[in-house]
Amino acid sequence: MSNSATDHATAPQTLWAARGRHTGPAPEDVVRRTLRRHEESGDIDAFAEPATAEDPTRRVFEARWRADGTVTVRARLTLVPLQGRPQGHEWWLVAEAERPWDEAWPSPATLFWPEDAADEDENGSWDHHPTVAGLRLRQANALPEDDKEMRRRLREAARQAWCVHVVVHEAMTPDERGRLPLARLLPPGLRHRVVEHRAAPQQLRGVNWALKDLGVEVPRGGAVLLPPDPAPEAYDGRRHSVRSVFLDGSEPADLITALRHFAALPRPLPQDAAEALRDLRENWTLLTVQEELERQRRLVAMYADALEAMTKSRDLYKQAAEQALEALAAYRDVPPPAVPQQRPASRTPGALQQLTRTFERLKLTATGRQQPESATDTAPDGTPGGTAPNGTPGGTARENDDNPGTSKEKETDNRKGTREDTDDGSS
Template sequence: MSNSATDHATIPQTLWAARGRHSGPAAEDVVRRTLRRHRESGDIDDFAEPPVADDSTEQVFEARWRAGGTVTVRARLTLVPHRTRPQEREWTLVAEAERPWDEAWPSPATLFWPEAGPADGADGAWDHHPTVAGLRLRQVNALPEDDKEMRRRLRDAARQAWCVNLVVHEAMTPDEHGRLPLARLLPAGLRHRVVEHRAAPQQLRAVNWALKALGVEVPRGGAVLLPPDPAPDGFDAREHSVRSVFLDGSEPAELVAALRHFAALPRPLPHGAGEALTDLRENWTLLTLQEELERERHRVAMFTEALEAMTKSRDLYREAAEEAHRALAAYRDTPAAAALPRRPELFGTRTPSPLQQLTRTFERLKFSTKGSRPVSSADGTSDGGATDTTDPA
């Protein structure tokens, strides 16, 4: 596990983040069509496709809108080819608002991707789990019949902290309404970050055996949230467990409360989320005129500060050079006999010779710009004055 500072940071309350995989062809065309449609309808203010390096396989899209009509949201979607299936695209979506995220706001996922259902062809194939095969974000995911496979799936899903994993046990075989995903009943801001695992009535013992390693248990006919890896501070399995979930199409109020409580915890940033958030903040290109003006003012201030520092450094070098020239001229004008060494004990005081003055000048030139103190000469005298000596005789 990484020990970088990014991994220990917590998710800002202003951030909405999700990951997934588009299994159909031409994912970038799907995103472009969706963004154009939302811009024409006024759902978003504008979008852009920033350029990337020539050797990069990434494709980046930016969009901005006003949640609730007043709160500016900036979002960035990154597409990269799947490791083993290059025709598919893995996507990372981060959106940051000017104030803490409200789960009632529209899901950023549906502003970049179409709201078509999973069965609606390639356009609706964007909701696959990014790492665990067979899982979808917008439909019921029945747990495997094999106990070991069930344990493996739940363990692998819980490790992926980008998603919130919900395990629901069916107390009895549900009707047509009960077989629909609970995600459709969740607030829009939670809808596309929840993976719903469904255990059949006869799987209660097996699913709790599988969940034992994660330290949680699902009640009969209830639900439980799986702790991510690493678990957030303050995570209590009992607070994130719901005793009864009615699969009759009614709003699961207790479950929604548990999900909101979980989303509000100071959870660690998932792997890769810190980098995605940094890209959003530092490489953002979809600026308003006011933002462009502020950025240029900031650049002018930086250049002015750098120019002042360079000018000050130049002046220091010039003063030191002039002093060196004066010392060198004095040395050249001194008779040769004056440069002969004299024993310090024969004189009460001693004036530094022009050679020593020249040497000290070059020492100051060397260290003045580094902030170091002047270096003493070899005979123990400091820069800037003579040393009194007493004749031992």
């Protein structure tokens, strides 16, 4: 069994909670009759039966009263039909007061359910344990004779944290008064939240073997409070055990002290109890005129805050849209930026250009060396040396006629080649 209370909320001291099972076919009729009778007698101020559209099979009852005439108490009872059974309903009841709960206040269970067995429906009763068969809230439940069955029952009972489970050992066989349940001697605020288990005198060894897994032990002729699941952090099995319980019809003072100390502990709230408490706080419908007025004022304030937030959000969106439009208009008026002109890449790199010039010199040089051979030829008019009639060297004039677009640099190279050829011929 896990006794960790880390993931559970702490039960408020203003809360009274109980859970059970009704075995009759129509528990809602019993609740209506009981509430109507208490309203007529003035025990409660008013009651209501709100609709539950989400689950038509569920019944919800609300009641409001004033404890001690001044402390307002709001309570909510929920009925849910048991699955797989022709009749029978599980119920849970949560009540919250304006200040910490006083154990002397009336039990909320007796304001929704009839307190006397004579007033109950003859076809069923409301005080059965919700999960463990055979257990009753208002009776002394004898433990099974079989040790394994006893162990299973106590382990299952301890898992249910809505109730406080007390194991009482009979030191000797009690008389008729001693066999009466101790719950009737408890204060009203504790009466219907305690489940009493009775161990016969010969069952002491078996019951302590069954309680070994829970880490507690019942004294001979005494009692012990079982740790719930999850258990309060300050729970101490030795402090919450009673050495002697006199089963003679007298008030069990030591047991009541242990129960009071246990009820005052900051104990973890079961998950389903937390949901029931949240349902009571959020879905409460039985409001007074003043409560309804305050509720409407809270709604108006909430709607005003929501409207103001929406207005601010609208203004922010409007401002952002205007800024976006202004930026778009400014962008359209600005001319496009000038694209920088890129210099065309040189068609011929420097090294390749120098190489081309070298090849041109070699070509001109070779052409100049061929000119002396043409100079030995006789001109058409019989003049030697290949001189034209106007005195211009024949090779040069021919070269100039064939290459009218030769550059100045090319003519200079031709003259150099002609001199070199002339010097060679004269030598």
